[in-house]
Amino acid sequence: MSDYVLKNTVSKDAFKYGYLLKKIFPYIKPVLGRAFINLLIAIPLGLLDGVVALSLKPYLDLVINGDPEKIYMLWGHPIHIQAAFAAIIPFGIIAFALFQGVLKYISNYLTDWTGWKVSNALKVDLFKKLTHLDPQFYDVNSSGLVLTRFLSDPDTASRSIIESLKSFIATFFGLVGLVGVLLYNSWRLALIGCTIMAIAVTPVIFIRKKIKSVSNASMVVGGNMTTNFNETFSGNKIMAAYNLQEDQNRKFENQIHQQFDLAMSLTKRVGWMSPIMYFVCSIGIAIVMAYGNHLILTGQMTAGSFASFVTSLLLLYKPTKTLGNTLTSLQGTFVAMGRVFELFDLQPHIQSAPDAIKAHGLEQSIEFKNVYFEYEKDVPVLKNFNLTVKKNETLALVGNSGGGKSTVVSLIPRFYDVTSGSVRLDGIDIRRFELDSLRDQISFVFQDNFLFSGTIRDNIMMGNEHATEEEVERVVKMSHLDEFIATLEKGLDTYVGERGTTLSGGQRQRVAIARAMLKDAPIVILDEATSALDNKSEAIVQKALDNLIQNKTVFVIAHRLSTIKNADRIAVVNEGELAELGTHDELMQVQDGIYKKLYEMQFKSQEEAQEV
Numbered sequence: 001m002s003d004y005v006l007k008n009t010v011s012k013d014a015f016k017y018g019y020l021l022k023k024i025f026p027y028i029k030p031v032l033g034r035a036f037i038n039l040l041i042a043i044p045l046g047l048l049d050g051v052v053a054l055s056l057k058p059y060l061d062l063v064i065n066g067d068p069e070k071i072y073m074l075w076g077h078p079i080h081i082q083a084a085f086a087a088i089i090p091f092g093i094i095a096f097a098l099f100q101g102v103l104k105y106i107s108n109y110l111t112d113w114t115g116w117k118v119s120n121a122l123k124v125d126l127f128k129k130l131t132h133l134d135p136q137f138y139d140v141n142s143s144g145l146v147l148t149r150f151l152s153d154p155d156t157a158s159r160s161i162i163e164s165l166k167s168f169i170a171t172f173f174g175l176v177g178l179v180g181v182l183l184y185n186s187w188r189l190a191l192i193g194c195t196i197m198a199i200a201v202t203p204v205i206f207i208r209k210k211i212k213s214v215s216n217a218s219m220v221v222g223g224n225m226t227t228n229f230n231e232t233f234s235g236n237k238i239m240a241a242y243n244l245q246e247d248q249n250r251k252f253e254n255q256i257h258q259q260f261d262l263a264m265s266l267t268k269r270v271g272w273m274s275p276i277m278y279f280v281c282s283i284g285i286a287i288v289m290a291y292g293n294h295l296i297l298t299g300q301m302t303a304g305s306f307a308s309f310v311t312s313l314l315l316l317y318k319p320t321k322t323l324g325n326t327l328t329s330l331q332g333t334f335v336a337m338g339r340v341f342e343l344f345d346l347q348p349h350i351q352s353a354p355d356a357i358k359a360h361g362l363e364q365s366i367e368f369k370n371v372y373f374e375y376e377k378d379v380p381v382l383k384n385f386n387l388t389v390k391k392n393e394t395l396a397l398v399g400n401s402g403g404g405k406s407t408v409v410s411l412i413p414r415f416y417d418v419t420s421g422s423v424r425l426d427g428i429d430i431r432r433f434e435l436d437s438l439r440d441q442i443s444f445v446f447q448d449n450f451l452f453s454g455t456i457r458d459n460i461m462m463g464n465e466h467a468t469e470e471e472v473e474r475v476v477k478m479s480h481l482d483e484f485i486a487t488l489e490k491g492l493d494t495y496v497g498e499r500g501t502t503l504s505g506g507q508r509q510r511v512a513i514a515r516a517m518l519k520d521a522p523i524v525i526l527d528e529a530t531s532a533l534d535n536k537s538e539a540i541v542q543k544a545l546d547n548l549i550q551n552k553t554v555f556v557i558a559h560r561l562s563t564i565k566n567a568d569r570i571a572v573v574n575e576g577e578l579a580e581l582g583t584h585d586e587l588m589q590v591q592d593g594i595y596k597k598l599y600e601m602q603f604k605s606q607e608e609a610q611e612v
């Protein structure tokens with residue numbers, strides 16, 4: 001179980017770069033061509049900065065300080081160098097901007113295209129994973145945490161890895177180009193300039209840790225906020241009924257404050273960096289200026305070289321800083337990747353065995369054999385549970401709340417697996433069946449049935465997507481939905497809100513029953529299917545249920561006496577053990593029996609109430 005609990009922050013694999021790259025590679029592979037072109041384009045894009053600085057030298061030396069008489073012979077024609085450059089340079093600027101613009105466009109397009117492709121492929125697989133994880137995963141993880149991981153991490157992992165790589169390459173070549181220009185103009189000055197630049201950017205390395213810890217902490221806060229949102233949605237009636245709005249608001253305000261504190265703590269640490277770097281750089285530039293003046297005055301350097309040099313030095317500041325940031329964000333990318341692949345690596349505890357066989361209906365019986373079960377380690381919920389239910393028998397499960405009735409029935413479709421012992425279908429351990437085929441044999445109606453956003457028809461057809469119109473009509477009638485549907489303007493095609501909120505409890509149950517009828521599975525499990533209803537809705541839902549369970553093998557957990565009495569046998573589940581088993585009449589004979597007591601305490605009053 002513990003391997004299901006997601007850690008809030010850094011996953012265990014966040015720093016295994018090789019492992020993560022190997023994991024993400026299959027997703028990048030289909031877009032490899034374009035990703036590669038994109039990275040290639042980043043090289044000239046990066047180098048272009050250097051071109052600007054480099055071109056200053058001929059501009060100053062040949063145009064501004066040029067000699068109008070200087071002539072160059074081209075194919076026998078004399079060309080005035082100063083005039084020629086003066087004419088060419090404006091066009092050069094335009095051509096340069098155009099070239100840069102086109103490259104930038106292609107590069108952005110490719111970055112987005114490849115980024116989205118990779119991120120989408122990751123998300124599709126991740127969603128597949130989430131839908132196949134078993135209930136236990138959802139028991140132990142908060143919705144906010146799962147959502148945050150699902151919504152932001154794949155983007156960070158894929159989109160920004162390409163973005164960061166591109167920016168890394170562009171800045172790297174930017175640096176190479178600019179340093180090249182520096183060296184070209186004066187290696188001595190270059191040495192001074194680069195040393196100072198290196199000193200200026202060292203603080204970037206030290207704050208990286210801080211950034212990482214803050215980003216992890218904000219992830220936790222973000223997850224809590226999402227959980228808070230979800231609870232406000234799902235629990236809004238309880239919230240209103242108990243006037244919990246204030247509490248929820250307070251929680252939210254706390255979270256907002258935490259976020260603020262985190263953001264500001266980062267700003268406090270990081271905010272001074274830029275000014276300091278700038279200050280150190282200005283010292284560097286001052287030194288370069290002084291020394292440069294000396295070189296010019298002593299004739300060791302031209303004014304053009306110097307201007308070009310200073311420009312490259314100024315331009316160098318940005319990519320140097322960016323390189324630091326890119327390294328930081330690349331780090332963040334790996335953290336996100338670690339979290340994504342941690343989800344991927346979760347193996348559903350409940351899966352089909354490799355040599356699984358297909359389940360085909362039920363011929364003889366369902367059997368619980370020496371079943372022990374625990375949700376949490378060393379907290380046994382079912383203890384040595386033994387029970388055989390024959391084909392087409394109806395078994396009622398009764399007992400005090402928390403005794404383990406729901407747990408017993410949730411083992412049949414393998415929502416959870418037994419801790420020891422086995423559940424058998426016609427003598428075969430259910431773990432030997434293909435999971436899908438096992439679940440195809442079972443219809444489940446819960447106390448509160450979930451309807452998906454869509455129409456009533458959509459929700460019913462989930463029982464059998466190939467059902468014909470006649471079959472749908474038939475189950476609508478059998479589940480006593482027809483009268484209600486007739487009152488709807490759009491009939492079966494009426495849209496039910498998320499979770500079916502626009503229907504009453506009884507209507508929702510009947511839609512769920514129609515869905516189960518259409519599925520027509522041989523085993524039917526009813527877990528308190530009428531418990532949440534008032535008497536009037538209960539009566540009609542009960543009629544629908546009676547139609548559903550015709551000729552089926554039925555497990556029914558109910559509080560309604562007539563349902564229990566009508567069952568072929570009754571099993572009393574008490575503190576995780578099968579305490580009594582038999583017909584109503586048999587169990588009433590047991591002296592001091594649990595069933596007899598339950599009957600006298602609860603059921604009898606129901607009976608009397610109904611007789612009145």
Ligand SMILES: Nc1ncnc2c1ncn2[C@@H]1O[C@H](COP(=O)(O)OP(=O)(O)O)[C@@H](O)[C@H]1O
Binds near residue numbers: 139381403405408
């Ligand atoms: N998802 C779960 N995780 C941990 N414990 C659970 C879970 N569901 C039920 N339990 C515990 O198992 C015991 C049996 O619960 P349940 O089968 O729901 O009882 P019943 O349906 O008879 O009311 C209870 O003590 C309950 O707290």
Ligand SMILES: [Mg+2]
Binds near residue numbers: 405406407
């Ligand atoms: Mg229950």
